[in-house]
Amino acid sequence: MLANLRIPGPTACPPDVLDSLSGQMINHRGPEFAALIERVTDRLRPFLATDNDILILTCSGSGVMEAAIVNTLSPSDKVLSISIGAFGDRFGQIAETYGAEVTGFSVEWGQAADPAAIAAAVAEGDYDAVLLTHNETSTGVTNPLEALCAAIHVADAKPLILVDAVSSAGCIPVEPDAWGIDVLVTGSQKGWQVPPGLSFAVVGPRAWDAYENSTMPRFYFDFGKAREMLAKGQTPYTPAVSILYGLDVALERMALEGPEATFARHHRIAERCRRGLEALGLALFADRGVVSDTVTAVKVPDGVAGADLSRLLNQKYDTVIAGGQAALAGKVFRIGHLGWVEDAHIDDAVEAVGSALAELGYAIPART
Amino acid sequence: MLANLRIPGPTACPPDVLDSLSGQMINHRGPEFAALIERVTDRLRPFLATDNDILILTCSGSGVMEAAIVNTLSPSDKVLSISIGAFGDRFGQIAETYGAEVTGFSVEWGQAADPAAIAAAVAEGDYDAVLLTHNETSTGVTNPLEALCAAIHVADAKPLILVDAVSSAGCIPVEPDAWGIDVLVTGSQKGWQVPPGLSFAVVGPRAWDAYENSTMPRFYFDFGKAREMLAKGQTPYTPAVSILYGLDVALERMALEGPEATFARHHRIAERCRRGLEALGLALFADRGVVSDTVTAVKVPDGVAGADLSRLLNQKYDTVIAGGQAALAGKVFRIGHLGWVEDAHIDDAVEAVGSALAELGYAIPART
Numbered sequence: 001m002l003a004n005l006r007i008p009g010p011t012a013c014p015p016d017v018l019d020s021l022s023g024q025m026i027n028h029r030g031p032e033f034a035a036l037i038e039r040v041t042d043r044l045r046p047f048l049a050t051d052n053d054i055l056i057l058t059c060s061g062s063g064v065m066e067a068a069i070v071n072t073l074s075p076s077d078k079v080l081s082i083s084i085g086a087f088g089d090r091f092g093q094i095a096e097t098y099g100a101e102v103t104g105f106s107v108e109w110g111q112a113a114d115p116a117a118i119a120a121a122v123a124e125g126d127y128d129a130v131l132l133t134h135n136e137t138s139t140g141v142t143n144p145l146e147a148l149c150a151a152i153h154v155a156d157a158k159p160l161i162l163v164d165a166v167s168s169a170g171c172i173p174v175e176p177d178a179w180g181i182d183v184l185v186t187g188s189q190k191g192w193q194v195p196p197g198l199s200f201a202v203v204g205p206r207a208w209d210a211y212e213n214s215t216m217p218r219f220y221f222d223f224g225k226a227r228e229m230l231a232k233g234q235t236p237y238t239p240a241v242s243i244l245y246g247l248d249v250a251l252e253r254m255a256l257e258g259p260e261a262t263f264a265r266h267h268r269i270a271e272r273c274r275r276g277l278e279a280l281g282l283a284l285f286a287d288r289g290v291v292s293d294t295v296t297a298v299k300v301p302d303g304v305a306g307a308d309l310s311r312l313l314n315q316k317y318d319t320v321i322a323g324g325q326a327a328l329a330g331k332v333f334r335i336g337h338l339g340w341v342e343d344a345h346i347d348d349a350v351e352a353v354g355s356a357l358a359e360l361g362y363a364i365p366a367r368t
Numbered sequence: 369m370l371a372n373l374r375i376p377g378p379t380a381c382p383p384d385v386l387d388s389l390s391g392q393m394i395n396h397r398g399p400e401f402a403a404l405i406e407r408v409t410d411r412l413r414p415f416l417a418t419d420n421d422i423l424i425l426t427c428s429g430s431g432v433m434e435a436a437i438v439n440t441l442s443p444s445d446k447v448l449s450i451s452i453g454a455f456g457d458r459f460g461q462i463a464e465t466y467g468a469e470v471t472g473f474s475v476e477w478g479q480a481a482d483p484a485a486i487a488a489a490v491a492e493g494d495y496d497a498v499l500l501t502h503n504e505t506s507t508g509v510t511n512p513l514e515a516l517c518a519a520i521h522v523a524d525a526k527p528l529i530l531v532d533a534v535s536s537a538g539c540i541p542v543e544p545d546a547w548g549i550d551v552l553v554t555g556s557q558k559g560w561q562v563p564p565g566l567s568f569a570v571v572g573p574r575a576w577d578a579y580e581n582s583t584m585p586r587f588y589f590d591f592g593k594a595r596e597m598l599a600k601g602q603t604p605y606t607p608a609v610s611i612l613y614g615l616d617v618a619l620e621r622m623a624l625e626g627p628e629a630t631f632a633r634h635h636r637i638a639e640r641c642r643r644g645l646e647a648l649g650l651a652l653f654a655d656r657g658v659v660s661d662t663v664t665a666v667k668v669p670d671g672v673a674g675a676d677l678s679r680l681l682n683q684k685y686d687t688v689i690a691g692g693q694a695a696l697a698g699k700v701f702r703i704g705h706l707g708w709v710e711d712a713h714i715d716d717a718v719e720a721v722g723s724a725l726a727e728l729g730y731a732i733p734a735r736t
Contacts, residue, residue, distance in 0.1 A: 002392050003394075005392070005393055005394065005395065007395050007397075009606065010393040010394075010395075010396060010606060010609055011393065012392060012393055013392065013393060018389075018390040018391070018392060019390055021386075021389040021390050021610055022386040022387055022389050022390050023386070024370055024373070024380060024381065024386060025373055025378040025379065025380055025381060025557070025563055026371075026373065026378075026688075027373065027375050027688045027690075028378060028564075029375075029690070030682070030688065058426070058427060058428055058431075058564070058565060059426060059427055059431070059588060059605075060426055060588075060605040060606040060607070060608075061605070061606065062587070062588050062604075062605040062606075063426075063427070063588040063605065066587050066588045093587070094587045097585050097586070097587045098585045098587075099585065187606070189393070189606055195393055195608065195609055195610040196396075196426070196606040196607060196608055196609055196610075197426060197565045197608035197610065197611065216585075217465050217466045217467065217584075217585065218465070219430070219434050219461070219462045219465045219466075220427060220428075220430050220431040220434045220589075221588075236430070237427075237428040237429070237430040237431065238377060238378060238428040238429065238430075238555070238557055238564040239428070239564060240428075240563065240564055240565035240608060240611065241378055241563055241564055242389055242563040242564075242565065242610060242611065242614075243565065243608065243610065246610075314398070320394075320395045320398065322395075322397070
């Protein structure tokens with residue numbers, strides 16, 4: 001029996017997507033590949049709500065976050081890194097690694113960033129760029145991205161806005177063009193119903209201007225080469241062809257469902273997950289007003305060890321959940337509900353959590 | 369009908385490898401994944417003839433070439449870049465991109481580097497590192513790597529030796545430990561019978577010392593984080609799980625054949641390819657003494673357009689060959705014979721080339 005894989009990526013993929021991965025290799029410089037990459041790029045577009053360039057890189061989410069930075073910034077650039085969790089911290093670390101002068105703006109984990117506070121912070125600093133997380137996988141919080149972008153745009157300095165949408169795009173509405181996002185990045189293994197190996201970047205005109213003046217070093221992650229080769233139906237370096245086969249099938253499925261229905265499904269199932277967990281007497285880690293529709297973080301109840309819960313779920317209930325990251329290790333567990341997810345996946349997972357917790361001595365409150 | 373894919377990567381993969389790609393996702397932080405990455409790392413070892421660290425990255429060959437540089441060097445380091453073709457040029461460009469002071473040593477395309485000349489060049493420069501290509505995919509030449517390494521080791525400066533073995537490892541013997549190679553890199557889609565998406569780096573003790581002092585920026589490609597996470601049976605960032613499934617099956621196949629038999633098969637089939645093409649009256653591009661056992665570059669005969677040959681082979685003969693790269697565009701065509709390759713694949717390709725050339729007006733010499 002296959003486990004119910006409920007981590008927030010890699011996510012379980014539909015059978016037809018998995019089957020498509022077995023296709024034989026083709027020439028990545030030939031006409032068949034050109035048709036493939038043009039087709040998937042076009043089909044990504046409605047889900048990413050953009051007319052800007054969409055580039056496909058062979059790497060995971062952290063790779064494309066690095067790409068967003070090294071293609072637009074220069075060492076010593078002033079960067080405001082707004083972090084609401086582990087992945088927000090990572091985005092800032094990448095900018096620091098490449099020599100940016102990073103000012104951290106850390107929000108208490110479990111909360112979202114407040115647009116007014118961000119507007120004030122941006123006004124103080126004369127920043128070249130602001131780094132934002134759309135959906136923070138470590139805490140189960142979704143930032144009010146549209147409002148945050150609007151707050152940043154009020155600033156005189158007009159910093160670039162670089163957004164990590166790795167665990168939101170394809171599941172939660174994001175509108176880079178309408179909201180004025182200069183680079184938005186996401187990864188195949190999150191909301192796209194595809195295994196890991198590919199990442200996508202939406203690159204807007206202000207980012208391309210910045211690219212021309214940016215002096216951070218880049219080779220494998222060079223957006224300019226990717227754009228130039230995409231015009232010929234190619235990638236600069238050999239891409240993960242199999243994952244592109246899967247993406248082709250996944251996007252066909254997603255086109256049938258349509259963006260609005262896909263986003264609505266994620267919201268409905270996330271709420272089902274949250275209510276189910278709350279009915280077990282559990283407390284969500286995130287503030288209820290900013291909970292994520294792709295991943296739910298739950299406080300491990302007193303008297304239970306998080307590692308025991310994960311192990312028992314895995315070994316006895318064929319259910320794979322994620323633990324807490326960094327400071328949250330042992331304090332929260334997380335359930336992913338993104339990509340190919342249906343009611344039954346979540347109902348089964350919630351039921352398994354309840355059974356495992358009971359077995360570990362946790363008293364589930366009686367239903368009223 | 370599936371085409372006879374005879375480009376030097378991505379290479380055609382065996383059916384059982386392709387089937388294995390369809391496996392459902394697993395937790396990349398769980399015990400099943402740990403067993404997988406430990407198993408494939410162990411199974412890579414005999415083919416890479418090393419006791420040093422083997423790291424698996426999610427990227428293509430150019431990505432891991434970048435990793436070799438940014439993990440060991442610092443801006444302003446003096447680097448001797450020995451190039452015998454397009455990929456050798458690329459290796460030097462990556463080092464330049466990151467600020468190394470690169471001295472190019474270019475060998476005429478079609479020739480290998482001469483150990484005595486390299487010894488002299490290394491003695492002149494007090495270099496921190498030497499970049500070498502084992503097998504140059506663009507020209508079909510294999511460098512005498514053992515002799516080149518020995519020549520470099522004579523120098524007082526003891527530069528690091530970084531080797532691009534992307535299109536040789538797994539097919540042609542390479543012994544990083546015995547030959548004193550500090551970093552050796554290769555890619556899944558070449559000799560490893562697996563689709564693109566993964567790359568491997570063999571990192572020796574002198575490279576780890578250099579890593580400690582290296583100041584080039586790195587995040588996604590950080591060898592130190594990869595080593596640290598591998599000790600826990602993980603990768604720092606979400607890996608291309610499906611391609612690891614394929615690698616697991618491919619390495620099981622390769623273990624059954626064994627390194628010596630695998631290398632012998634490549635040599636035998638390469639020679640079969642070369643003789644078949646010569647029997648058509650065609651001239652190899654590479655010097656006969658340094659021809660590659662993984663890819664053969666052939667001069668396009670007078671009166672034939674390279675693009676016409678490729679197109680006709682593709683459209684009428686279901687055979688996909690590679691054209692020439694950079695300065696060789698239109699002047700050579702290339703046939704890959706690496707990874708999952710058997711006599712019939714090559715016999716069919718050579719026959720197709722003969723038929724297509726005849727159709728394009730080329731006079732095949734009578735057999736004597």
